[in-house]
Amino acid sequence: MDSQGFREAAITSIDEIINYFDTLPTRDVVSQVEPGYLRKLLPTQAPTEGEPWPSIQKDIESKIMPGITHWSHPGFHAFFPCATSYPSILGELYSSALSGACFNWICSPAVTELETIVLDWLAKALGLPQCYLSTGPTLGGGVIQGSASEAVLTAMVAAREKYLTETIPSDLTDDARDDAIALKRAKMVALATTATHSSTKKAALILGVRFITIPVTHETNYSLTAPILSQALASCRERGLEPFFLTATLGTTDTCSVDDFAGISSALSTHSNPPNTPGEVWVHVDAAYAGAALVCPSVQESTKINLIETFHSFDMNMHKWLLTNFDASCLYVRNREWFVRALTINQAVYANEASDNGLVTDYREWQIPLGRRFRSLKIWFVLRSYGIKGLQEYIExxxxxxxxxxxxxxxxxxxxxxxxxxxxxxxxxxxxxxxxxxxxxxxxxxxxxxxxxxxxxxxxxxxxxxxxxxxxxxxxxxxxxxxxxxxxxxxxxxxxxxxxxxxxx
Amino acid sequence: MDSQGFREAAITSIDEIINYFDTLPTRDVVSQVEPGYLRKLLPTQAPTEGEPWPSIQKDIESKIMPGITHWSHPGFHAFFPCATSYPSILGELYSSALSGACFNWICSPAVTELETIVLDWLAKALGLPQCYLSTGPTLGGGVIQGSASEAVLTAMVAAREKYLTETIPSDLTDDARDDAIALKRAKMVALATTATHSSTKKAALILGVRFITIPVTHETNYSLTAPILSQALASCRERGLEPFFLTATLGTTDTCSVDDFAGISSALSTHSNPPNTPGEVWVHVDAAYAGAALVCPSVQESTKINLIETFHSFDMNMHKWLLTNFDASCLYVRNREWFVRALTINQAVYANEASDNGLVTDYREWQIPLGRRFRSLKIWFVLRSYGIKGLQEYIExxxxxxxxxxxxxxxxxxxxxxxxxxxxxxxxxxxxxxxxxxxxxxxxxxxxxxxxxxxxxxxxxxxxxxxxxxxxxxxxxxxxxxxxxxxxxxxxxxxxxxxxxxxxx
Incomplete structure (x- = not known):
């Protein structure tokens, strides 16, 4: 496909996409196909010779569309939304053209720097405490992850490292240290409630650490409160277990309940290792969906988002309710060193002057994967196209x-x-x-x-x-x-x- | 941005992208900006009012482009390529319009089914053994991951679960089982060589399992051979350690060396738990970059790719050397149940008839995240636009x-x-x-x-x-x-x- 061929193909694609959105209400919201429908329609192997674009494109409407469930359909009331918008699509378009692995700053400085900047913009728009800004007093900052599951996994890996560093004496011999870590790991436990999204459990499974579910019921509107958390902490103490991680939720999956941040703080302050002391419990705030509503000052107030300044990480998905297409999970941490210390793996081939001199952020040390897409572009386009007011109006x-x-x-x-x-x-x-x-x-x-x-x-x-x-x-x-x-x-x-x-x- | 506004914006974007590719050689391949350049050029917060597209778009050339390192530049000889191509860009364009979380089959059947089909196409094109096909004799199949790092992490989680299930007696009480697992975990070790990509080490770090690096040198051209692996296995035995995972590489990061698959098989066959017996070592083949060259039959032969049928998983990135933009890491497993058993977390809100009846694949059980993008679309477009011949010509x-x-x-x-x-x-x-x-x-x-x-x-x-x-x-x-x-x-x-x-x- 040459430039001219691409231009023609792209314009017909754009027109098809516009037509798709304009005629969405005429389609069934959920796909009505039977399992295995597509295998009957496609060849069993890739073609030997290349095919012209028109013969590929016609299959989208005839073969793919029947198998699409339309998440942008006005009748989609399931799960949570998975957004898209025209400015966001333009962001993906540029991002795919500027494809690069972008694991280091030098691999495309704009990819790293725009990410830091727009995540600061977003943190301000959401009313997050200063400590989550890259320019804040605690050297915090944000990173774009693929999903809230990856975000909680990243946070839990950092929390484990932080807990081990803080609770195991630093003067042990290597062997004694290995034994101490093995003993400690057997006691460490990640906490969540019955209303917490399953991704916390999955992260604990991946890490191979214990996981305890704290029951919450309709009596507290499925919210984690001080008495419930205090009781869970006491029960851990009795069993000789050491809680090192807790997911608090702003907008649970089932009912959009909000955990009581003040209550959590208060319960933790009477824990054997209270906040800001070695061995404190890392609190990760999962605001995957409802975090979007923080663009409205009234929601910042009602959820008391300012209280999360004693917590450790916060994650919200712009790709759910904030007009940005999947994937754009915005993860913030109060001190970025916690990520870097847990996730840095040096390899000679990635060495470069800017990184070696500590002048720049290398986001590969803030995440599970090495490479990364230019995802901040679509967030930048969405924030600028809608403006904060436009986002507020949409949420309201x-x-x-x-x-x-x-x-x-x-x-x-x-x-x-x-x-x-x-x-x-x-x-x-x-x-x-x-x-x-x-x-x-x-x-x-x-x-x-x-x-x-x-x-x-x-x-x-x-x-x-x-x-x-x-x-x-x-x-x-x-x-x-x-x-x-x-x-x-x-x-x-x-x-x-x-x-x-x-x-x- | 309404439909007409999007049409105009998209066409100017398409033209800008075409112009970008056509004028690439006139640009410096590596960005020449200083750390922090972008913060000086952008406001400190998102605008209150939305901005018109032209004022956003002009910033791409003036503010973003100076900070881009051009991975598609003809003078880019660093790392490995990170591909893009016009058909791939069209795939991302449609994918971003059809945005959905797509964690279940019913969330868009086409997303799941096209992925299974094109990964079978790709497996055939790469000459992978039948066991890695979804229609193969061992119930294998492929899944698209974001990166080779996520792929090796997923494989290692599955390998750990498989090893524990196979080596811990099933008739223990819960407490005895917990103890047995804790003991076993302290002994389990993941293996890789000094030439293996750091993602295996990072996966072991995340899982919290031991990791041992086997030295390979210029004497074997940085390739893992039978004697070297046998010695490493013997050394583990002496130390009371139990190897459960090994990454074998097809095209190492530093030198593109290929591990000796026949040698690895032969060394493992004399291990205390030989292949296909309980407690066997899971072998993951990392072919992230060079796997692309398997589209050429001569490479299938020279690397002896047919020998990986006693191994367990294989991963290659179409987004490196196969004309598909980041991200498209294609991970294959010989028995998909190994993934599902290790990664399934049920939550009532995701229950649905097709999944409950086992009629369909739910890829969320084959990966770390829950949600997923429609990434198979771009692979489909690339395979069809170029045809197998076109891909072979490009690689050759x-x-x-x-x-x-x-x-x-x-x-x-x-x-x-x-x-x-x-x-x-x-x-x-x-x-x-x-x-x-x-x-x-x-x-x-x-x-x-x-x-x-x-x-x-x-x-x-x-x-x-x-x-x-x-x-x-x-x-x-x-x-x-x-x-x-x-x-x-x-x-x-x-x-x-x-x-x-x-x-x-």
Missing amino acids: RTTRIGQEFGEWIREKREMFEVLTGPSFALTVFRMVGKDEEERNERTRRLAEKINSSAKIWVTSTVLDGRYAIRFMTGVRKTEREDVERAFGIVVEKAEEVLRGEEREL | RTTRIGQEFGEWIREKREMFEVLTGPSFALTVFRMVGKDEEERNERTRRLAEKINSSAKIWVTSTVLDGRYAIRFMTGVRKTEREDVERAFGIVVEKAEEVLRGEEREL
Whole structure:
């Protein structure tokens, strides 16, 4: 494909993409294909001779699109949003042209420096405490990771290293030190709650450290509070276990609950190794989805985000609710040396003057992989194209629609019960019924009926044994009238569930 | 930005990208900016109001480009290539428009299914044994990871789980099992050679398992052979250590050497737990760069790639030498259950019919992160646009240019000495001199002089204490005449080094 061929191909692709977004509402939100559909449509091996672009491009609509579930569809109310926007697409376009491995500063200084700068911009926009800025008093800073899972893994690796360094005497012989580390590792434990995303458990699994789940229930709205954490810490002490890591969540996966940051601080302050002393518990804040809402000052206040200054790391995904396409997980740390000390591996081939002299940031020492894409470009484009005001308006609009949906559900009390929310554009509800079994069964049927309509898509979950439907309104293309229509479908399907029961009688 | 605004912005971006590639040779290959250059050029915070696209776009050329090191520049002879191509860029373009988290099949069936299909295409094109195909006899298959580092980490997590399952009795009580695991972990060791990429060491660090480096030297051309591995295994046995993982490399970072797969098999067959018995050593083949050359049948033969059928995983980066932009690390496993068993974490919110019934692949269970991009699209476009023939021609052409460069260096025996290669388009050489010190000093100065020209970029490394220059010719835009010109620069700068010494006398 030469320059002219690319120009033509790219313009037809752009037009197809525009047409895709403009006609999204006419498509089924969830793909309706059967497992294995694509293998029947494609050859069993790559072609020997190259094919012209038009014959490739026509397969996108005919073969790929039927297998796409449309995350930007106005009827996508499942999970959390996975954003995209025109400025973000332009960022990916430039990034793919400027492809490089970019593991060192010199491998493209702009890739490193723009990342540091836009992550400082974002930290300010989110109201994070100064300590998370690259220019802050504690030598903190941000790094773009692929996902919140990688972010929590990175944080946990750093936390383990920090804990071992702080709690094992530095004057041991090598053998004695190995033994001490082995003993210590057997006692170290990472903590999370039953509402925490599974990525913390996965990180502990990868590290091979113990993992304890602290139960949180509807009694605290699935939030981790001081008494619950204190009790968990005491229980660890009794069992001879040493907590070194805790994930606190701003916007849990199931219900968008927010852990009580003040309560966590207070519980930790009475722990045997309180904050800012050797052996303190590393607190990682997982704000993967709801962190986006911190662009609104009112949310900064209500979540008390300023309190995380005694915590250690914070992560939010711009690719969920902040108009940037996957992947852009923005991970902040209060002291970047914690990452560097845990993750630096030197190899002669990567040596260079700027790195050797400590003048620059080498982000490969802040992450699991070595190479990295130019991901800050799309964040830069999004922040500039929308401006902080534009982002606030978008978050406020989608939150407001979520509030309305929650109210409509609440008003239909003969049919529905709101379990949590609306919180950050997410309402979790279920059908009413004479007992738990009937409520669960009705709600399960309702979820099935809603999703089989293919007009809207919702996710279901189970809260303390209660089957529930999550309804999220954060997608960029979702407007009030889409949610009104969706509410109509929910009610209609609920009526079907009830009529179905009558027929069975 | 509305549809019309995006169309205009995208077309000007496309034109700028075409112009970028067409004028690449006129730019300095390595960025010449000083550390911190960009902070001086940008505001300290994101704008409040959104900005129009033209004011954003003009900053790319004026502020970003000076900080870019051009990995597609014909004078880029450093590290390994990090590819891009027009079809690949189109793949990223569609992928960013179809953004979704895609952790389950139902989240976009096409994302999962196309990945399985194109990775089977690629496995066939590379001549991998049948066992690495999704349709093969051992239920293997491929998955796209972000980087070779993530691939080796994923493989090592699976290997650890497999080893523990196979070597710890299944009838223990929970407490006894915990103790047995703790004891076992203290003895488990991951192996690699001094020529293996640092990502294996980093993976062991993350897992918290022991890591032993097996020395390889110029005597075996930096290749791991049967006697060396046998000795390492014996030494582990003597120390009471249990090797569970080994990285074998096809194309090492420093010199592109290839480990002796037949020798590794033979050494392992006399190990206490030989291949295909419980507690066998998991062998991961890191073919990150040179794996691309397997598209040529002659390379399949010379590297004896068919022998890896008793190994466990294989990884190559299409984003290095196979015209696909970062990231596209293609990881294959002989039995996908090894990944799934080690990495599955169930959470109610991700439950769905197709997954629950085991009808589909959920790639989140084959990787560290949960969400994933639609990365197979660009691989599909590249394989179809170039065809297998086109890829072979490209690999053969860049390899041939590398051969010629190596010959030119070898012919200038009064000045240079080839240390390794040309191998896979990489020649490693140094300057001659009266002793090691002089040779090292001259070569160090030469590397500095070459790179400060900014016309070409090379990497230096240290082999058994010998300072050396790596010269790679794999970049798509690099033609024979570019390498001729580069050789002229190398000679000219070497002459400068020698003249400089005369002046000092």
